Amino acid sequence: MIPVPETSLPRVIVIGGGFAGVKLVKNLKKLPIQVVLFDRNNYHTFQPLLYQVATAGLEPDSIADPLRKQLELMKYFYFRMGEVYSVDTKLKVIDTEIGQLNYDYLVIATGSKTNYFGNQSIMDNAFPLKQIPQALDLRSHILQNFEAATITTDPVEMKSRMNIAIVGGGPTGVEVAGALGELKKNVLPDDYPELDFDQMHITLLEGADKLLGGMSASSSNRALKYLKKFDVEVKLNTLVKSYDGNVAKLNVGDDIVTHTLIWAAGVEGNFPKGLPETAISHGRISVDHFNQVKDTENVFAIGDIALMQDEIHPKGHPMLAPVAIQQGDLLAKNLKRLIKKQPLLPFKYKDKGSMATIGRNKAVVDLPGNLRFGGFFAWLIWMFVHLISIIGFRNRIIVFSNWVWNYFTYDKGTRLIIRKFIPNNQKSTK
Amino acid sequence: MIPVPETSLPRVIVIGGGFAGVKLVKNLKKLPIQVVLFDRNNYHTFQPLLYQVATAGLEPDSIADPLRKQLELMKYFYFRMGEVYSVDTKLKVIDTEIGQLNYDYLVIATGSKTNYFGNQSIMDNAFPLKQIPQALDLRSHILQNFEAATITTDPVEMKSRMNIAIVGGGPTGVEVAGALGELKKNVLPDDYPELDFDQMHITLLEGADKLLGGMSASSSNRALKYLKKFDVEVKLNTLVKSYDGNVAKLNVGDDIVTHTLIWAAGVEGNFPKGLPETAISHGRISVDHFNQVKDTENVFAIGDIALMQDEIHPKGHPMLAPVAIQQGDLLAKNLKRLIKKQPLLPFKYKDKGSMATIGRNKAVVDLPGNLRFGGFFAWLIWMFVHLISIIGFRNRIIVFSNWVWNYFTYDKGTRLIIRKFIPNNQKSTK
Numbered sequence: 001m002i003p004v005p006e007t008s009l010p011r012v013i014v015i016g017g018g019f020a021g022v023k024l025v026k027n028l029k030k031l032p033i034q035v036v037l038f039d040r041n042n043y044h045t046f047q048p049l050l051y052q053v054a055t056a057g058l059e060p061d062s063i064a065d066p067l068r069k070q071l072e073l074m075k076y077f078y079f080r081m082g083e084v085y086s087v088d089t090k091l092k093v094i095d096t097e098i099g100q101l102n103y104d105y106l107v108i109a110t111g112s113k114t115n116y117f118g119n120q121s122i123m124d125n126a127f128p129l130k131q132i133p134q135a136l137d138l139r140s141h142i143l144q145n146f147e148a149a150t151i152t153t154d155p156v157e158m159k160s161r162m163n164i165a166i167v168g169g170g171p172t173g174v175e176v177a178g179a180l181g182e183l184k185k186n187v188l189p190d191d192y193p194e195l196d197f198d199q200m201h202i203t204l205l206e207g208a209d210k211l212l213g214g215m216s217a218s219s220s221n222r223a224l225k226y227l228k229k230f231d232v233e234v235k236l237n238t239l240v241k242s243y244d245g246n247v248a249k250l251n252v253g254d255d256i257v258t259h260t261l262i263w264a265a266g267v268e269g270n271f272p273k274g275l276p277e278t279a280i281s282h283g284r285i286s287v288d289h290f291n292q293v294k295d296t297e298n299v300f301a302i303g304d305i306a307l308m309q310d311e312i313h314p315k316g317h318p319m320l321a322p323v324a325i326q327q328g329d330l331l332a333k334n335l336k337r338l339i340k341k342q343p344l345l346p347f348k349y350k351d352k353g354s355m356a357t358i359g360r361n362k363a364v365v366d367l368p369g370n371l372r373f374g375g376f377f378a379w380l381i382w383m384f385v386h387l388i389s390i391i392g393f394r395n396r397i398i399v400f401s402n403w404v405w406n407y408f409t410y411d412k413g414t415r416l417i418i419r420k421f422i423p424n425n426q427k428s429t430k
Numbered sequence: 431m432i433p434v435p436e437t438s439l440p441r442v443i444v445i446g447g448g449f450a451g452v453k454l455v456k457n458l459k460k461l462p463i464q465v466v467l468f469d470r471n472n473y474h475t476f477q478p479l480l481y482q483v484a485t486a487g488l489e490p491d492s493i494a495d496p497l498r499k500q501l502e503l504m505k506y507f508y509f510r511m512g513e514v515y516s517v518d519t520k521l522k523v524i525d526t527e528i529g530q531l532n533y534d535y536l537v538i539a540t541g542s543k544t545n546y547f548g549n550q551s552i553m554d555n556a557f558p559l560k561q562i563p564q565a566l567d568l569r570s571h572i573l574q575n576f577e578a579a580t581i582t583t584d585p586v587e588m589k590s591r592m593n594i595a596i597v598g599g600g601p602t603g604v605e606v607a608g609a610l611g612e613l614k615k616n617v618l619p620d621d622y623p624e625l626d627f628d629q630m631h632i633t634l635l636e637g638a639d640k641l642l643g644g645m646s647a648s649s650s651n652r653a654l655k656y657l658k659k660f661d662v663e664v665k666l667n668t669l670v671k672s673y674d675g676n677v678a679k680l681n682v683g684d685d686i687v688t689h690t691l692i693w694a695a696g697v698e699g700n701f702p703k704g705l706p707e708t709a710i711s712h713g714r715i716s717v718d719h720f721n722q723v724k725d726t727e728n729v730f731a732i733g734d735i736a737l738m739q740d741e742i743h744p745k746g747h748p749m750l751a752p753v754a755i756q757q758g759d760l761l762a763k764n765l766k767r768l769i770k771k772q773p774l775l776p777f778k779y780k781d782k783g784s785m786a787t788i789g790r791n792k793a794v795v796d797l798p799g800n801l802r803f804g805g806f807f808a809w810l811i812w813m814f815v816h817l818i819s820i821i822g823f824r825n826r827i828i829v830f831s832n833w834v835w836n837y838f839t840y841d842k843g844t845r846l847i848i849r850k851f852i853p854n855n856q857k858s859t860k
Binding site: 002041043061066068069078080082098099132133143147153190191192193194401405409414416417418 | 574
């Protein structure tokens with residue numbers, strides 16, 4: 001058993017410190033319950049800006065906030081770092097990396113992970129972009145390839161090291177492609193004057209016939225137009241069949257030769273084992289309108305992982321931060337009602353619209369009520385919404401000042417290749 | 431051969447982008463020479479603040495600056511990332527991680543590395559603090575130990591995970607000990623309310639009979655007094671005989687039980703192989719008053735690695751940033767004179783004094799002319815000098831705003847444990 005004080009209070013275990021989990025836990029602080037939050041990391045990640053860490057615009061500390069700090073001074077609150085492997089909803093106990101713990105109420109808020117759709121060659125060689133260490137790895141990888149490009153005399157290798165392909169035309173794919181286009185235009189040519197940047201190709205591949213599938217046709221067309229301005233080639237109706245670390249084979253057209261394939265083509269639920277089979281559907285956890293997990297007792301799921309189907313959302317809600325935040329909010333209220341033996345309130349999603357930035361002065365925004373626009377004003381809105389959404393006042397200041405700096409200097413500050421340190425005595429001395 | 435354009439200009443190879451190398455290269459920009467700078471990293475590290483990265487006060491990008499960015503827009507300038515293994519001063523060629531390259535003039539500015547004095551158990555288990563990845567590793571290690579302390583029920587293990595020992599009472603050892611004392615006092619107890627911080631012991635071990643050996647007796651005594659205020663126990667005349675990762679055996683008194691031993695007890699020269707044996711002395715490279723390496727032609731050494739002995743400095747100059755910067759400055763002038771066939775100017779060290787900070791409002795400063803003082807004013811001077819010395823305007827702003835934030839909030843922002851990402855398919859699933 002993991003040592004957590006045994007009290008007479010009911011114990012709520014929350015798995016996952018993402019948008020849903022943090023929102024929930026913060027709203028539980030005045031209740032007479034013991035809360036134990038589990039996360040495999042000791043920090044919350046603001047995923048919408050992860051791509052800026054990968055493209056040298058921000059450092060990790062700007063988009064991450066230590067979970068213990070956020071939840072300081074909360075009575076009866078405990079954080080435990082460790083991955084949760086499985087849950088036993090009969091015995092009401094979870095099994096984790098650091099031991100077992102029993103619960104009275106369980107909340108699963110484990111979010112989503114990269115979905116490779118079973119393609120092993122892509123899983124082995126492509127770069128996903130869901131976690132901070134992945135973003136840092138990608139950044140170092142891209143910069144190391146540019147260093148390598150300066151010392152090769154093989155023109156094919158040089159191109160392969162400079163080229164970058166991004167798979168998936170959703171917000172992440174579009175945003176990372178645009179940011180790479182900016183790097184190509186404004187930053188890298190100054191750093192690498194010896195390289196010919198006409199040789200560098202950034203390609204965005206999307207399986208469907210439009211970008212930003214969840215957005216309006218006008219926003220999707222605008223995004224396509226903006227990406228062209230940033231010198232990103234977009235291939236629609238195109239799938240990657242395999243990728244060996246150098247050559248990406250497509251379902252149609254020529255292979256793409258690149259050392260860097262970024263995989264942003266899909267996500268799937270990331271849930272612990274042990275849930276009733278009937279509770280799993282389409283790779284997510286089936287919940288009712290109160291976020292209660294099907295065929296279990298006192299188990300809830302919120303955020304990306306929760307599949308709540310209704311007439312308006314027959315495939316569940318979109319896997320977006322606003323849904324997670326609203327579900328975290330509601331579940332805090334419902335846990336209070338549960339303790340007071342009051343009837344629970346059903347979830348009603350308030351659609352706040354969606355948006356994506358492409359690069360300097362360019363974004364697209366869809367607001368409820370068919371309000372669609374792009375360009376500079378959309379870009380300002382995008383920045384404002386992201387700034388107020390980041391958790392932690394310090395992070396807001398850092399991100400804001402980095403953006404101001406990057407905007408006016410046309411520079412990205414954090415182009416460091418942080419490689420694992422190898423002690424001198426373990427190095428090959430040739 | 432590493433591809434670098436062959437021109438009619440003389441080629442100067444500079445090995446190392448530390449204080450000496452960067453200062454030199456920046457001053458070479460108007461000369462009719464081709465400059466090729468080698469470094470194993472793509473960034474310059476501001477080593478005096480490395481301890482703040484290790485103790486969660488700063489992120490790496492605040493104290494590092496991409497070398498290519500610093501040297502942008504310089505004609506005939508090339509950067510190559512790669513470690514230099516050896517030099518052949520007869521054939522005038524260097525051999526590196528990425529290939530070979532010939533030179534007309536060679537400048538060795540490779541600095542120093544951690545000296546374990548041949549103690550294998552310490553080399554295997556202690557944490558050095560000379561490079562950014564080491565600082566990040568140390569930070570994650572300390573925080574992971576606190577997470578582990580919250581889940582152990584063994585009181586001995588709990589103490590061992592909370593305790594920290596620092597070996598070496600020079601500026602690095604004193605500064606890291608003071609910063610850890612601040613963390614213990616102001617930051618960690620809020621993060622880990624379940625732990626009893628009376629159980630945490632920070633111990634600073636020094637082999638000699640005083641701290642800050644290079645400074646005045648009054649500064650050394652002040653540092654001792656300040657460290658006590660930050661709850662750091664100082665053991666003078668004490669050596670570590672061995673360390674297995676849990677128990678540090680001392681030459682005198684009780685063993686220290688700790689999962690974290692920071693090794694700041696010494697440095698040694700970090701030079702490529704192949705120099706004439708007669709040019710190596712006391713682990714550094716013997717140079718004359720013009721920084722020319724003994725028994726070689728057109729080879730220079732500057733900074734920590736250079737051993738320039740004279741009557742005032744029979745053991746060479748102190749291994750400090752001001753010496754490196756002044757030697758880089760002078761060598762730029764001398765290379766110019768060499769090309770113009772003018773006589774070279776000898777090096778004269780201008781002692782700018784020395785200083786160390788212990789923590790909030792507490793530092794010690796020795797200025798030339800027997801000017802010694804400590805406390806708040808010394809602390810302001812320390813901050814000012816470090817801010818103006820950091821390379822890069824952006825870094826100055828970031829460091830300054832972080833310091834202001836940390837000072838007024840009594841907080842350290844960057845308490846992230848960044849662990850290597852392990853793909854889901856490679857994880858043990860228990």
